[in-house]
Amino acid sequence: MKRNRVYLAVLLCLPALAVWGVLWFMGTGALMGHREVADCLGPAFNSGAQSFAQWPLLPDAPTLEPLVRLLLDSPEFFVLFWNTCFQVFAQLAGQLLVGAPAAWAFSRLRFPGRRFLFGVYIVLMLLPFQVTMVPHYLVLDWLGLIDTPWSIIWPGVFSTFPVFIMAKGFDAVPRSMLEAASLDGAGYGRTFFYIGLPLGMPGILSALVLGFLEGWNAVEQPMTFLKNPSNWPLSLYLPQVAESELSLAMVSGLIALTPAVLIFLFGQKYLELGIQASGLKE
Incomplete structure (x- = not known):
């Protein structure tokens, strides 16, 4: 043994x-x-x-010369860093506001065409960006959003993958609690906010963490939709600085890794609480 x-x-x-x-x-x-x-x-x-x-x-x-040079002599690094923060956290806020109610509807509401619509979500989730790149570009160009941060934010907000993950998290909410809330006079809105969100927090946190990692490391979308380098995220800066000086690339990569580590360290407690809350059985 x-x-x-x-x-x-x-x-x-x-x-x-x-x-x-x-x-x-x-x-x-x-x-x-x-x-x-x-x-x-x-x-x-x-x-x-x-x-x-x-x-x-x-x-x-x-x-510490590479770190000093990056922090003091590379202002473009900070511009692209804050571009990344704005694009990523705006996507996460939109996914929470749009994706969570949609996932709750797919998980707990019964309406005509629900299975078909959820199947469409799954198909869209499985399609790679190379397949949807041209339709995305045409729609964003028609809306006048090409070469703006919103060309990255809006497709991320209405992404289907967070809805799928959150819906699986909401499936763990005991139906007996929903029935009890309904008998007490709670409507769909109160049930969602006071029961669905707390008990479905593991799925929500998982979707947000995965959405953060995807948005923080996005390369193809910014290369396609952003033409002005001043709007680029940090993921497009690292390959360029690696061509000029490897020591700066090492420091830049280390700093770019820091937000993901901090999110895990400070969010671990809330993730565990959400998992415990979702452990209630029928």
């Missing part, structure tokens, strides 16, 4: 090391100067090099 646990631990450590290896690579690279990063990775970008690229466990001469 103990041997099986050891094998399982070793097996689980392999993917963990792969993830931590990337983070270690990024963290140590953020503490290296431009010359040291170029010396370590130069052979990988030089086809005529006689040596191989190598990466030390720790920097030979740790420095």
